[in-house]
Amino acid sequence: MVSVGLSEEQRTELGARxxxxxxxRRRPRSGEAIIRAMLLGSGLLSIFxxxxxxxxxxxxxxxxxLHPGVTLIKFFTDTVWAPEFERYGILPLxxxxxxxxxxxxxxxxxxxxxxxxxxxxxxxxxxxxxxxPILEMLAAIPTVVYGxxxxxxxxxxxxxxxxxxxxxxxxxxxxxxxxxxxxxPLVASVSEDALAAVPRALREAALGLGATQLETSLRVVxxxxxSGIAASIILAISRAFGETMIVLLAAGAGPNFTxxxxxxxxxxxxxxxxxxxxxxxxxxxxxxxxxxxxxxxFLVTLLLNLISRWFVKxxxxxx
Amino acid sequence: MLSSTxxxxxxxxxxxxxxxVRRRQTVARVGRGVLFLSLVLGLVALITLFVDVFDKLGGxxxxxxxxxxxxxTPSRPLEELSxxxxxxxxxxxxxxxxxxxxxxxxxxPLEELSxxxxVNILYNEVPSPETLTAKxxxxxxxxxxxxxxxxxxxxxxxxxxxAEQPFEQMSREALIELIETEVLQESVAxxxxxxxxxxxxxxxxxxxxxxYPGSDYEFKWWLTWRFLTSEQTTRPETTGIRPALLGSLFVxxxxxxxxxxxxxxxxxxxxxxxxxxxxxxxxxxxxxNLAGVPSIIYGMLGLAVFARALRxxxxxxxxxxxxxxxxxxxxxxxxxxxxxxxxxxIIVNTQExxxxxxxxxxxxxxxVGATKWETVWHHVLPVAAPGILTGTILATARALGxxxxxxxxxxxxxxxxxxxxxxxxxxVVPIQIYTWTALPEQIFTRVASAAVIVLLVTVLLIxxxxxxxxxxxxxxx
Numbered sequence: 001m002v003s004v005g006l007s008e009e010q011r012t013e014l015g016a017r018x019x020x021x022x023x024x025r026r027r028p029r030s031g032e033a034i035i036r037a038m039l040l041g042s043g044l045l046s047i048f049x050x051x052x053x054x055x056x057x058x059x060x061x062x063x064x065x066l067h068p069g070v071t072l073i074k075f076f077t078d079t080v081w082a083p084e085f086e087r088y089g090i091l092p093l094x095x096x097x098x099x100x101x102x103x104x105x106x107x108x109x110x111x112x113x114x115x116x117x118x119x120x121x122x123x124x125x126x127x128x129x130x131x132x133p134i135l136e137m138l139a140a141i142p143t144v145v146y147g148x149x150x151x152x153x154x155x156x157x158x159x160x161x162x163x164x165x166x167x168x169x170x171x172x173x174x175x176x177x178x179x180x181x182x183x184x185p186l187v188a189s190v191s192e193d194a195l196a197a198v199p200r201a202l203r204e205a206a207l208g209l210g211a212t213q214l215e216t217s218l219r220v221v222x223x224x225x226x227s228g229i230a231a232s233i234i235l236a237i238s239r240a241f242g243e244t245m246i247v248l249l250a251a252g253a254g255p256n257f258t259x260x261x262x263x264x265x266x267x268x269x270x271x272x273x274x275x276x277x278x279x280x281x282x283x284x285x286x287x288x289x290x291x292x293x294x295x296x297x298f299l300v301t302l303l304l305n306l307i308s309r310w311f312v313k314x315x316x317x318x319x
Numbered sequence: 320m321l322s323s324t325x326x327x328x329x330x331x332x333x334x335x336x337x338x339x340v341r342r343r344q345t346v347a348r349v350g351r352g353v354l355f356l357s358l359v360l361g362l363v364a365l366i367t368l369f370v371d372v373f374d375k376l377g378g379x380x381x382x383x384x385x386x387x388x389x390x391x392t393p394s395r396p397l398e399e400l401s402x403x404x405x406x407x408x409x410x411x412x413x414x415x416x417x418x419x420x421x422x423x424x425x426x427x428p429l430e431e432l433s434x435x436x437x438v439n440i441l442y443n444e445v446p447s448p449e450t451l452t453a454k455x456x457x458x459x460x461x462x463x464x465x466x467x468x469x470x471x472x473x474x475x476x477x478x479x480x481x482a483e484q485p486f487e488q489m490s491r492e493a494l495i496e497l498i499e500t501e502v503l504q505e506s507v508a509x510x511x512x513x514x515x516x517x518x519x520x521x522x523x524x525x526x527x528x529x530x531y532p533g534s535d536y537e538f539k540w541w542l543t544w545r546f547l548t549s550e551q552t553t554r555p556e557t558t559g560i561r562p563a564l565l566g567s568l569f570v571x572x573x574x575x576x577x578x579x580x581x582x583x584x585x586x587x588x589x590x591x592x593x594x595x596x597x598x599x600x601x602x603x604x605x606x607x608n609l610a611g612v613p614s615i616i617y618g619m620l621g622l623a624v625f626a627r628a629l630r631x632x633x634x635x636x637x638x639x640x641x642x643x644x645x646x647x648x649x650x651x652x653x654x655x656x657x658x659x660x661x662x663x664x665i666i667v668n669t670q671e672x673x674x675x676x677x678x679x680x681x682x683x684x685x686x687v688g689a690t691k692w693e694t695v696w697h698h699v700l701p702v703a704a705p706g707i708l709t710g711t712i713l714a715t716a717r718a719l720g721x722x723x724x725x726x727x728x729x730x731x732x733x734x735x736x737x738x739x740x741x742x743x744x745x746x747v748v749p750i751q752i753y754t755w756t757a758l759p760e761q762i763f764t765r766v767a768s769a770a771v772i773v774l775l776v777t778v779l780l781i782x783x784x785x786x787x788x789x790x791x792x793x794x795x796x
Contacts, residue, residue: 042584114357142720212347242613244723305611
């Protein structure tokens, strides 16, 4: 064997390195594993958040429901919320939430949906290019600003139209109307996405058969986008139930069991916010009761969001 | 878009038999108008909002003094006045009806009464007789003005003001102005709105001169440099927003610093590592649900966990910070709550940005032997970075405007001190707007309008930059 200037050891080392280079075995990479674990940890944080919300709400709500004199049935049927008399009935707060949301939706859904149809079916791409970002900007206006608007503009306006003896200074109508304004961009933008996802072929088929643009929009495109539109409306309901600042500022600071929209009545969110504004002690029935309300609110909005996502998934699957 | 059916002037023969067409076309035109009107209506509603805020921002204001200026200026006691001076005062200040009754009440006509009786008449018939001989502020010398300040302010306040700017060096006008704000507590008695002031200027000035004779009035703006830079006080004329601005800056910065690393990591995990795993799907569904949870619920989570359970840590008591704020109401509590709230937003935006990165980039990196993480770190993230930045900017705007969760975790409404660290108590701009709007005194809504403008302009500018950035990205890809 002819040695070409390499010692025995050098040759063995070279041989070893060559075998190593050729090895296709999977090598453990501890660095990668650690990074992967950290990324997973961040992902899991969102699960912890949900679990945290549920645990926190259930924990303090339990303290509330275990209090003598409080029962689930009374909680859902009593029409008086007066902690000083140990009366905890969610109905006055729930009706106020319901009425303000109803007013808001009856404004936001027709206007938002019509605006979406116009944007998607009639507006030129150029106009849409300007109007969509404007909608997004409007959706970004902080809700406390809408609350300010309700107090300084909508309430005086309602009082001057219907008379100050009919309309209370704090009233559900003002809060509901302004909340409707706030939700318009949400309904418009989600519905527009749904309408834009309807295939062009459907429109061309309808127009080809001699339908007018309006007939095409209302009888072909809108039905085809039903699930997306439904999703936008359910999202709007959930948003209206959870909205706090507008109702806190404009709807009134005291539970009131009434169906008259011109009267002051506090909503669930408004009550939670007002009770926790002051120097609340972190135990006691006042404190526990807002967690029971929070739990109800959380469950209702969660249910609505799940339904809305189900609708969205359905319309994605169709096209 | 596809052109709408235009009415033809001369209808083709095959349409004439169909009486339906004309009606349908009319309906189509009306329908189009209604749809367009809705869009306009929505925009009008929101324009009204802006107009309303501007309307409250300024306007003619008429001032009144909480303290009558004549009660603080030097005056001579009535007893020292001469008979002529007393008679002149009675002539000038005692109402005619009272004058007519003098002979009856005091037993003799005015001219025959003693000096003592004249003084008594003044005391009995004039509302504040001791101010009758007082000189108006404008007639005082500089020394007298400084004397007025010294007599009517606390020693501490007098020394502080003197240290800020020595009184001896101030002009008489500046001294009078100082007395008006410090001693007389000049306040806005009534203010008209901006549009009234512009379109009805003459009528307003006439009304001011009729209803508030002799009062100061001016066109007053609420959004001033002084408003932005001074601390809060209880008076609308002097209050400011500096602690709230700094509080917002602290809370938002800190929450972004907490949420962005976590959110981006979670987004990377879901897009690049989770694949189609069950765990990934669960996390994904969960994030969508979290995005729909009302913000006040996050506040309750923060209240129970950060403000209550972890109180010793969030107030700094565990680290030996003296004088912790009560109930864990600190900046770090607020920032952690806010971070949880914006986390879903950042995760979803990160995912979208990563999804937009072409698969070929990953394949190329993996093909030359890069590990998974090297591919993500060196090739995917740099391309996705602008998209992630857009999401972060949107999250910043959201955090800046959120109010409800901070009310629940206990932003204090009245904070005069600037935040000094993560364990100090705080207030933020939206909380200030809420507090000022909720106060019963109408004039505070004018103060709130200035804060609303500050918040709106900041939030909308931040959003605008995000939208511009995103549109530019779309063109690139």
